[in-house]
Amino acid sequence: MRQPQAIDHFKLASWTYEMATAYTRSAKVMSDTVKHFTHVRHKSSRASPAYLATSNTPSSKGNDSRRLLIILDLNGALVSKTGKSGMWVRPHYTEFLEYLFSQFEVGVWSSARQNTVSNMCQLFGNFKKQLLFTWSRENFGLSEDDYLKNIPTIKDLQLVWKSLEDNPDMPSYTAYNTILLDDSSSKAALQPFNSIAISEFNHKSAEKQLTGDNELLNVIAYLEKVKYEDNVSNFMKRNPYKKDLASDETTERDFESTHFRYSDAKQTLGDLRNTAGLTNDGVSRRRTLEKKRPGHRKYRKSKQASSKPVTPQS
Template identity: 35%
Template sequence: MAKMSTDQDTGSNGVVKDGLPRPTTTTHITSNDNNNSTAFATTATNNTTTTAVINENRYYDEAQKIFYPLTGIRPLTPGYMDLAHQPPVKLDTPKKLLVILDLNGTLFYSADDCRKNRTYIKRPYFVELLRFLYANCRVMIWSSATRQRVSKMMTGGGFIGVEKMDRVWNREHLQLRFKDFHRKVLTLKDLEFVWRAIENERSEAKPEQLSAGGRYEFCYDQTNTVLIDDSPHKTQLQPHNCMIVPDFDQTRVQHGDQELLKVIHYLNDLLYQDNASAYIRASPFDTNSAFYLSQRFHDKATALTATMKRVLKKDKKREAKKVARGMAQGAGLERPSDARKAEVPRAADMFQVTTMAEAGQIPLESRKAVHLTFPDWVVPDWTQQIAFESVKEDGIVLMENAGPEGGRSTP
């Protein structure tokens, strides 16, 4: 048995070196050698240390080989359950929610047949969910994956509106001990870390950032925060501030699901609640509830899908105009129409990237279609694969519906 203390990580006031206050506990983790199982019990708290007694050969989950965290698991914040057990109160107008999104298993499926070349498949209604969140909520990412893998998921997964994300957190923000960081360990997403980080930033924010519409207009706590994750154990420190969705696995990739559509529907109701934790406690998100399996939800889902399609269609036209304006400026043209802008239906999932200047420099004799570079805010899902061909000195001819082999359209 080994005894470990976090005195080196915390000061006398229980503040971790990164500056965020951290609740501290004395936790004993004992093992039963007869059945090779492990159990833990929180026994005491103090202001300076977190102590764990652990047998290094024991696991939290023998089947999945998940270790206990060396720092133990703190008790719930005093008063959390009292506030969560208040009666839900419905509002007449929506309030701003802080929505924290997990990545792998929640929004993406990671095909890891080759770790260096992972393929990230988006969950159905991924774009619709992000559009809904950007319009109504403050949004951030918090994944237990490493910084490098989070970056790959957000770039390889075709994430939209990254600039609208309030922040992107990764494994480094779980405040794990060094040994735990580099092994498969039980991880928890303590929302206190998020709330305190935002509050620390608010204390130094400029007046305009604190005013209506500013980034730090609102304080965040259990009354207006929700974590969306596929791992129940990650949410146990704030059990009534989470929505647990089924893991987006290979079966769901093949057959599809409506989980994110259900999430949108639930969040739309949660926006009108005075206390998010009270509402979630009284009416938890249950993807297998009778309502979500009913014809009533099917009808609502159909109507919601139609509404989202209309919104996306308007967005496509707006983004197409921006693309055309950028093309005209890049080619030195006076009007977007000079670039012979086409209507923008749906995009191919992948397209080769080159710049407008490069497209104009393709030799005439090569007669080769070149794929146009779109700005980061233009998503492949929304933009038709468009090819350009240099034909004359006075401009570039747009080739509509041109794939890699591409046929040429008439100028």
């Protein structure tokens, strides 16, 4: 004799368990979602009233230059990466670094991950030990989910200023004496008048191939004006950075770009007018050429494969 009541109880218990499990999973997802959006919601992307008040405080020019803090972006601003193997560095970077480290305090803040930032910092050479700090994606305060995504990031200079407060040997850094150099103006949304929005450097750019690149000389010329001001944010608000300060005359140096290979920091000098020669580092290109030699084993193997008779398809 059938016992429908027992079967119904079993189905009910099974259904209840599945519903409870689904509810638990749903609650966890909702909790994580709330945490994520709470994190995003409270991160403003607009300049604060206090910052705007500072930028409206008139700046006065002194006779002595100030020891400003210059925060450098890397990829797109100073370098152009070639995948994970290396990078090409912007023309005139040696003059630029010599000028910066003789005049200012210098730090690095990139939205790339720490290992990539460490590789790109090879461009500093002996100046690397003089960097005040080297920040990466780990210093944005991103959630774990956002850290793994390619999302827009904002460089809040308040984080830098607070981190330097505990150093008794450092002067107080604020909007009065800090400059961010970045190829993306959106990165400076919270302190827009403390940013030099430099054009993007891409070693494959058709424009760079025709005109070269002397923008780092432009930046030096601009900093020569800013360094005497006692309120950087106000001066830069009234006199924003323009890309026509240096000479318009193109020189051979404007086309010189240096390649750094991450594995051993080997440097190779290249020319922006030869974009085909800048797609890979010297070793990779040399290996490519070697494979085309008649005596190379891969060349012989490819020739043997190409010489095999083709069986006609029926």
